Amino acid sequence: MATTPKSPKKTKTTDDQIAPKGKSLVIVESPAKAKTINKYLGSDYIVRSSVGHIRDLPTSSQTAGGTDKEKTKDTGVKLSREQKAWQSLVRRMGVNPENGWQAVYEILPNKTKVIKELKSLAKDADTIYLATDLDREGEAIAWHLREVIGGADSKYRRVVFNEITKNAITEAFKHPSDLNMDRVNAQQARRFLDRVVGFMVSPLLWAKVARGLSAGRVQSVATRLVVEKEREIRAFVPTEYWQIFADTHHANFKDGISLEAVKQAGKEFDLKNETDTLKVVEILNHNPFIVSGRDEKPTQSKPSAPFITSTLQQSASTRLGFNVKKTMLLAQRLYEAGHITYMRTDSTFLSADAVGSVREYILANFGEKYLPKTPNVYGNKQNAQEAHEAIRPSNVLVQAKDLKDVEQDAKRLYELIYKQFVACQMTPAQYQSATLTVKSGDVELKAKGRVMVFDGYTKVNPPAKSDDVILPDVKVGDTLVVDGINPSQHFTKPPARYTEASLVKELEKRGIGRPSTYASIISTIQERGYVRTENKRLFAEKMGDIVTDRLTQSFPDLMDYSFTASLEDKLDNVANGEQNYKKVLDEFYGDFKGKLDKAKGKDGMKPNDPTDVPDIHCDLCSRPMQIRTGGTGVFLGCTGYNLPPAERCKGTKNLMAVEAFANQALKDLDEDDTTDEIADLLTKKRCPKCHTAMDGYIVDGGLKLHICGNNPDCDGYLLEKGVFHSATKSDVPTIDCDKCDGQMELKTGRFGAYFACQKCDNTRKVLKNGEAAPPRMTAISMPHLRSNKFDDHFVLREGAAGLFLAASKFPKVRETRPPKVSELKTVQGELDPKFHYLLTAPETDTDGNPTIVRWSRKSSEQYIGSEKDGKATKFALVWRNGGWIKE
Numbered sequence: 001m002a003t004t005p006k007s008p009k010k011t012k013t014t015d016d017q018i019a020p021k022g023k024s025l026v027i028v029e030s031p032a033k034a035k036t037i038n039k040y041l042g043s044d045y046i047v048r049s050s051v052g053h054i055r056d057l058p059t060s061s062q063t064a065g066g067t068d069k070e071k072t073k074d075t076g077v078k079l080s081r082e083q084k085a086w087q088s089l090v091r092r093m094g095v096n097p098e099n100g101w102q103a104v105y106e107i108l109p110n111k112t113k114v115i116k117e118l119k120s121l122a123k124d125a126d127t128i129y130l131a132t133d134l135d136r137e138g139e140a141i142a143w144h145l146r147e148v149i150g151g152a153d154s155k156y157r158r159v160v161f162n163e164i165t166k167n168a169i170t171e172a173f174k175h176p177s178d179l180n181m182d183r184v185n186a187q188q189a190r191r192f193l194d195r196v197v198g199f200m201v202s203p204l205l206w207a208k209v210a211r212g213l214s215a216g217r218v219q220s221v222a223t224r225l226v227v228e229k230e231r232e233i234r235a236f237v238p239t240e241y242w243q244i245f246a247d248t249h250h251a252n253f254k255d256g257i258s259l260e261a262v263k264q265a266g267k268e269f270d271l272k273n274e275t276d277t278l279k280v281v282e283i284l285n286h287n288p289f290i291v292s293g294r295d296e297k298p299t300q301s302k303p304s305a306p307f308i309t310s311t312l313q314q315s316a317s318t319r320l321g322f323n324v325k326k327t328m329l330l331a332q333r334l335y336e337a338g339h340i341t342y343m344r345t346d347s348t349f350l351s352a353d354a355v356g357s358v359r360e361y362i363l364a365n366f367g368e369k370y371l372p373k374t375p376n377v378y379g380n381k382q383n384a385q386e387a388h389e390a391i392r393p394s395n396v397l398v399q400a401k402d403l404k405d406v407e408q409d410a411k412r413l414y415e416l417i418y419k420q421f422v423a424c425q426m427t428p429a430q431y432q433s434a435t436l437t438v439k440s441g442d443v444e445l446k447a448k449g450r451v452m453v454f455d456g457y458t459k460v461n462p463p464a465k466s467d468d469v470i471l472p473d474v475k476v477g478d479t480l481v482v483d484g485i486n487p488s489q490h491f492t493k494p495p496a497r498y499t500e501a502s503l504v505k506e507l508e509k510r511g512i513g514r515p516s517t518y519a520s521i522i523s524t525i526q527e528r529g530y531v532r533t534e535n536k537r538l539f540a541e542k543m544g545d546i547v548t549d550r551l552t553q554s555f556p557d558l559m560d561y562s563f564t565a566s567l568e569d570k571l572d573n574v575a576n577g578e579q580n581y582k583k584v585l586d587e588f589y590g591d592f593k594g595k596l597d598k599a600k601g602k603d604g605m606k607p608n609d610p611t612d613v614p615d616i617h618c619d620l621c622s623r624p625m626q627i628r629t630g631g632t633g634v635f636l637g638c639t640g641y642n643l644p645p646a647e648r649c650k651g652t653k654n655l656m657a658v659e660a661f662a663n664q665a666l667k668d669l670d671e672d673d674t675t676d677e678i679a680d681l682l683t684k685k686r687c688p689k690c691h692t693a694m695d696g697y698i699v700d701g702g703l704k705l706h707i708c709g710n711n712p713d714c715d716g717y718l719l720e721k722g723v724f725h726s727a728t729k730s731d732v733p734t735i736d737c738d739k740c741d742g743q744m745e746l747k748t749g750r751f752g753a754y755f756a757c758q759k760c761d762n763t764r765k766v767l768k769n770g771e772a773a774p775p776r777m778t779a780i781s782m783p784h785l786r787s788n789k790f791d792d793h794f795v796l797r798e799g800a801a802g803l804f805l806a807a808s809k810f811p812k813v814r815e816t817r818p819p820k821v822s823e824l825k826t827v828q829g830e831l832d833p834k835f836h837y838l839l840t841a842p843e844t845d846t847d848g849n850p851t852i853v854r855w856s857r858k859s860s861e862q863y864i865g866s867e868k869d870g871k872a873t874k875f876a877l878v879w880r881n882g883g884w885i886k887e
Contacts, residue, residue: 025117025125027145032336033164037131040169046121050132050561050613054111055144057094057103057195069331074437082600083579084098093199095192101582103192107148115148122149122856123324127157129176134160134388135344135516136575139180139531140187146179148421162351163394165336189585193217193567196589201551204599208549209608210543212631217344219524220551221564223540224496226531227548230540231378234693234709237686238491238678242271244280245488246445248289248480252535253472257480259289259438261447266444281443287868289480292444293437299450300428303457305348305378306390306421310508312343315420319464320412324500328519330410331391338394340417345509345513348378350424358425361396366459370426378424392421423461430454434471438480439673440752447471497537510566523645527629546608549713553606557591559587610637611707611715616699620651625708627717632696634707652748655705689716707775736773737762777832781808785823787815796827802855802862803835818852821864839860841877841884 028034041047079087095103107115122128128149130142138160146156158174161168191715194217201215261280262269262273264471269511271277307315309328316327331343345827350815355375362371377704393414400415429452436447436486449471452458459801473478504518525531530544540548546645567588573579599605610626618625618638625636633655640649684693687708694706695715708716734743735755746766755764755772765773777798786806790813794805807813822843823830831839838853845851845866854865856878864877864884877884 011651013488020304023125024127024129025121026129026131029141030336036164036338037169040166048118050145053112053141054115054148055105055107058106074089093195094111095195097196101192101585119149122151127233129157129159131159134342136187137516139183143179143184149292162389163341165394174396182577183575184572184579190571192585200596204605205547210630213547215551219521221512221546221559221851222507222524223522223530223549224559226538227545229495229498236494236681238681240272241490241492242277243488245486247483248477249483250472250474255470255472259447261443261445263444265442281485281487283443284485286878287441289438289440289482291474291476291478292439293434293743294476297433299431299433302428303423303426306350306389306392306424307417308346308348308390310504312391313504315416316413318415319498324504324519324522327376330413333410339414340394341389341392343391346515347380348390350390358396362426372427374673376425391417393418419461423457426457429456429458436471466613494681499536502633503538510561511568542634543631546629550605555595609712615719618649621649629712641660653699655697656746658698685718687714687716687726690714702710707820735772780827781831782827790815818854821851
């Protein structure tokens with residue numbers, strides 16, 4: 001017998017809850033945020049997540065616009081080839097720049113269920129609160145939600161908050177507003193611009209340069225920054241110079257004094273060779289060191305401003321080693337959990353409440369001398385977007401150790417934010433600086449020192465490394481004892497490569513992009529293969545160099561830094577209601593379309609022409625070869641490739657970068673990356689035509705090809721004959737396959753050099769020292785281990801981070817997890833002997849939870865963790881010195 005469900009009990013309204021007039025639906029972006037907000041709203045509110053965007057411009061060529069045949073049938077007009085191509089392009093872009101920027105949005109494939117639930121809840125709601133993020137992207141998501149869910153606009157209210165705390169949420173719901181269509185239009189304008197550039201320029205690159213390439217309005221400009229740095233380095237010629245340091249001490253003091261020779265006869269040193277240097281050393285060896293001057297003065301160091309998006313990304317990179325993408329991911333989690341304020345901001349503004357609370361905290365914990373009389377105020381850069389706060393902790397009383405619901409790296413990032421926030425409202429650190437001048441004959445030497453006399457803000461946020469140098473209290477006229485004189489040879493350094501952090505700083509400085517775009521810009525240029533990261537430095541790939549050159553020639557405005565920055569300013573004006581977004585789009589498109597049509601012509605964009613190398617011949621037809629550059633790198637292709645199909649030859653030769661084979665002795669001199677760069681430049685040959693550093697490649701065991709770094713625009717090259725040994729000590733770059741009886745040949749791909757078997761599908765990476773990476777274990781099928789999410793079983797594989805379980809239907813089923821020790825024991829007979837030591841680990845931790853096999857990238861050590869309810873716990877045994885050690 002069916003029973004009638006009882007009506008829910010009415011909930012009393014407390015001061016901590018907001019009482020709406022009727023049922024209300026609150027829509028936020030992320031499930032984590034929904035969970036946090038739900039704690040602060042009363043039971044009359046239903047909080048749901050849209051899980052980000054619910055619709056977007058088309059992700060495929062199939063749109064609501066229909067097909068060409070349907071269009072023709074409707075109008076009765078036969079379309080020309082050009083008209084059909086244009087209609088097809090407009091459908092793929094989802095926006096028509098020549099018809100009032102009419103756009104077609106599609107529901108994202110995985111959001112059907114979400115939208116169905118939201119529509120169902122919206123029917124019974126008196127008010128729908130759109131509580132997405134407070135930036136333009138969040139405003140656009142709110143607008144898309146309103147458009148898709150439907151209903152009267154009067155039902156919808158917009159609420160924004162800078163932090164997910166009880167006070168901020170309560171205050172936001174007391175003062176809801178309407179959707180800001182100016183911000184929505186600014187976001188749409190950015191999206192339309194990016195679509196038009198990407199979809200209309202990319203096919204041009206396919207036709208003129210190579211298939212599979214892509215262009216982006218902001219990403220291409222960011223790539224240009226990296227490429228221009230690469231060109232500066234290639235053109236740089238290191239020059240020799242020498243320095244002289246003297247180790248000294250005073251008889252009455254135990255601390256030594258390191259002096260640098262800076263002048264001779266009143267003139268600054270410019271020691272360019274060993275001969276001149278030894279002449280100065282001779283003077284120092286035969287003359288006493290007498291103190292001729294001591295200058296002391298007080299100095300101070302002021303605290304830095306609280307973090308904005310760019311400075312957080314830079315500091316997290318230098319202090320924590322996080323890349324930009326990881327920093328923003330962790331910051332997002334901290335924000336959604338209510339621990340920090342909104343993390344996409346370019347404003348250093350702090351609310352009065354935040355300043356008041358941190359000043360109370362400083363006074364109570366450190367005393368009056370650490371608290372300035374008035375709050376420290378920091379200026380914003382011009383055109384700082386929106387009226388956001390700086391990034392700070394939501395509650396200054398909550399320290400990193402108090403966070404219970406976040407991973408360790410997120411705690412480290414929180415601590416960085418916390419210290420920066422507290423320190424920014426403290427007094428400066430005070431120092432006593434001293435400069436010591438010493439004379440030896442006509443040579444002048446100097447030493448500089450600094451001693452902290454009051455720590456100030458560094459009490460909370462000490463510098464990454466101390467630069468304090470204590471100078472003994474020696475007097476003018478004192479004579480110093482010389483312990484040693486050390487002349488040293490150096491070479492001028494090439495421009496420093498960008499890191500992710502310094503590239504963000506440069507983008508911000510030039511006004512390119514905005515806080516919400518930095519992470520995606522840097523990720524995109526790497527994913528497209530135009531830029532690669534090595535030892536945290538950004539290197540321009542050859543194809544990135546070529547594409548940048550071609551785009552700069554054909555689209556000077558699009559690739560111009562100031563033009564890109566001014567376009568960002570116009571989008572800011574749109575967001576502020578000062579400009580019409582379609583007018584901004586039309587102004588851009590008019591000039592862009594003209595340059596695009598010109599670039600498509602015969603005399604337009606310069607093609608990616610190959611360079612003839614008559615001295616190297618094709619193994620298949622003996623015709624001369626050509627240097628070609630494709631998406632996978634530089635290679636030699638037969639000149640017969642362009643002949644008619646019946647005569648065409650597709651012969652190619654791989655070019656192996658010299659770095660994959662070269663003796664690493666020069667690079668082993670110093671771990672400093674700059675030393676590596678100088679060593680490379682000193683050993684590289686110079687182009688006979690433009691004097692640019694050349695890239696060296698091995699064609700086979702007896703031939704080395706040096707190609708101008710400016711190729712294909714400069715056709716300079718040099719051939720060097722001889723015997724060039726690979727790292728495997730063989731004249732031919734091949735090794736025995738570890739999976740079959742075949743030979744593995746060295747090849748170059750998008751991710752560098754690797755060995756590929758000519759008989760089976762086995763591959764092995766090439767390590768930085770030129771050796772082949774150790775062979776990996778053959779995958780072990782484990783049909784007894786079933787997935788909990790999919791109809792599939794696991795396979796045990798070896799990866800760069802050790803053993804892991806992956807779905808057998810990968811990549812269709814993308815599921816991986818670490819194996820349990822007990823699971824490894826079920827395939828003990830098939831397990832590679834090198835992993836048998838893992839079987840000696842305990843199957844459970846001290847609480848009876850199953851242990852799992854993990855790998856630490858930081859320490860490059862295998863360790864055993866444990867899990868409870870599917871989540872990793874802190875238990876850890878590390879394999880060290882042949883045994884398991886409690887960590």
